[in-house]
Amino acid sequence: MVTRISLETGTTAPTGSTNAYLIEAGEGLVIDPAAQSPRLDTVIQERDISHLALTHHHPDHVGAVSHYATEYDLTVWARYGRTTEFANATGIEPDRQFVVGEPLPVGGDLQVVDTPGHAPEHVSFAVEQSGSTILITGDLALASGSVVVGAPEGDMRAYLSSLRRIRAMKPMRLYPGHGPVIDEPQKVCDRLIAHRLAREAKIKIAVAAGHRTVDALVDDVYEKDISGVEYLAKATVRAHLEKLAVEGHVVWDGQHARVHGD
Numbered sequence: 058m059v060t061r062i063s064l065e066t067g068t069t070a071p072t073g074s075t076n077a078y079l080i081e082a083g084e085g086l087v088i089d090p091a092a093q094s095p096r097l098d099t100v101i102q103e104r105d106i107s108h109l110a111l112t113h114h115h116p117d118h119v120g121a122v123s124h125y126a127t128e129y130d131l132t133v134w135a136r137y138g139r140t141t142e143f144a145n146a147t148g149i150e151p152d153r154q155f156v157v158g159e160p161l162p163v164g165g166d167l168q169v170v171d172t173p174g175h176a177p178e179h180v181s182f183a184v185e186q187s188g189s190t191i192l193i194t195g196d197l198a199l200a201s202g203s204v205v206v207g208a209p210e211g212d213m214r215a216y217l218s219s220l221r222r223i224r225a226m227k228p229m230r231l232y233p234g235h236g237p238v239i240d241e242p243q244k245v246c247d248r249l250i251a252h253r254l255a256r257e258a259k260i261k262i263a264v265a266a267g268h269r270t271v272d273a274l275v276d277d278v279y280e281k282d283i284s285g286v287e288y289l290a291k292a293t294v295r296a297h298l299e300k301l302a303v304e305g306h307v308v309w310d311g312q313h314a315r316v317h318g319d
C-alpha cells in the first residue's frame with residue numbers, strides 16, 4: 058500500500074537521496090516527488106495515481122512536482138495558508154488546499170498531521186493499515202542521525218512537540234524523507250528528543266558559564282568536527298536559544314545570550 062522510491066537529489070542529508078512515497082488508498086497519492094525517475098513514472102502510471110502532496114517545501118523534496126503534476130494531470134495539494142510559499146518552491150500553483158488535523162479527501166483513510174519544526178509548513182500523512190497507523194514523516198525523523206532544525210525557519214519547540222505528537226499516535230512504522238524505513242518509531246522518537254534535550258542542557262550550562270555569542274556557544278557545545286557545516290550548527294544553536302528564551306531560561310536578544318540577573 059505504501060511504496061518508497063529513493064531519488065537522487067544531491068541533498069545535504071547523509072544519503073544524498075530523497076524518498077518519494079506512493080500511497081495506494083482511494084485515488085492514489087504521491088508524496089515528495091523530489092526528482093524525475095523512470096521508476097516513479099512507471100509506478101504513477103501503473104497505479105493510476107491522481108493526487109500529489111508535499112511534507113514540506115524544501116528544495117530537496119520538490120524537484121519534480123511540476124513535471125509530474127503536468128505530465129500525469131495530478132491534483133496538487135498545498136497546506137491551507139501556504140499556497141504562495143508552495144508556488145514559489147515548486148513553480149506551480151496548487152489546485153486545492155488541505156487542513157491539518159483533518160482527512161485528506163482523496164478517498165481512503167488518510168489523515169494530515171501537523172508536524173512543524175524542521176519547516177513551518179511541515180506535515181506528516183497518517184495511513185490506517187489493518188488496524189495500525191503508519192506515517193509518512195518527511196524530515197521529522199531519521200533512522201539514524203538527526204535532521205536540521207535551524208533558526209530562523211526551524212522552530213525547536215515546535216519540533217519537539219511534533220515528535221511527541223507522532224510518538225503518542227503509537228505508529229507501527231515511519232516512512233522518512235531520507236534513508237531507510239523506521240521500524241521502531243517509539244525508540245527513534247525517544248532518541249531524537251533525548252538528543253535535542255542533551256544539547257539544550259549543554260547550551261544552558263555554557264550560557265551560564267559566560268558564553269554569550271552563537272560562535273562561542275558552537276565552539277563550546279559541539280565536540281565533533283563540524284567544519285563545512287558550521288552554518289548549520291550556528292542555526293541550530295540559535296533555534297535552541299529561541300526556545301530557551303521563550304521558556305524563560307535565558308535572555309536572548311538575537312546577538313547575545315545570558316542567564317537572568319546576569
Ligand SMILES: [Zn+2]
Nearest residue numbers: 113115175196
Ligand atoms: Zn527539509
